[in-house]
Amino acid sequence: MSIAGQNPASRVQFDKHPAEYLVIVDDHGQPGRTPERQVRYVEPRADDPVERQAQWNELEGDCRDAGATLSLLRYTAVSHGHAAHLARREFAAASAVARMGDEIDRHLEHGSRGWIAIRIADGRSDGELYDGYEAARAAQVNPERCTYFPISPLCPWTPRMCEEQLEFATRLQCGRRVQPTPTCR
Structure with missing residues (x-):
């Protein structure tokens, strides 16, 4: 016997199992705005x-x-919502990696060297190069939301390196212990 307005316990799914979902997405951004x-x-x-x-x-x-x-x-995914979340997260991560690469390349085009601060969430920078880690960190409004590293024309960054740096910084920000990503010396 069930209470009116409630599903019987036999219909409630307490354990969700992974399944494949098909997701239709629109990656068209508004002019002047970051694509979403x-x-x-x-x-x-x-x-x-x-x-x-x-x-x-x-x-x-x-x-x-x-x-x-x-x-x-x-x-x-385990649900419709989870599949939608994965689609949005994948796009956000790929966009952040691309923006981070563009920020690094912009400095390297001029042969610049120094430390750069990149926001973990979106891959953007404040556009400045700093003399060291401490200077880069001190210049940020929310220093815990950024990742800091040196750049040099002698060590160009690949998209994979950018992706690994952002993944590492995200895990570090979440308090997880991870192995550092190898970098050029």
């Missing part, structure tokens, strides 16, 4: 291989019909 991923639609991936292919074809066709800014992605 908007999740437009999420649905679980079909179990049957024939249905799965038909499902993919239908959603991919919907994306093509809607315009160039929509994409169909696949994630392993």
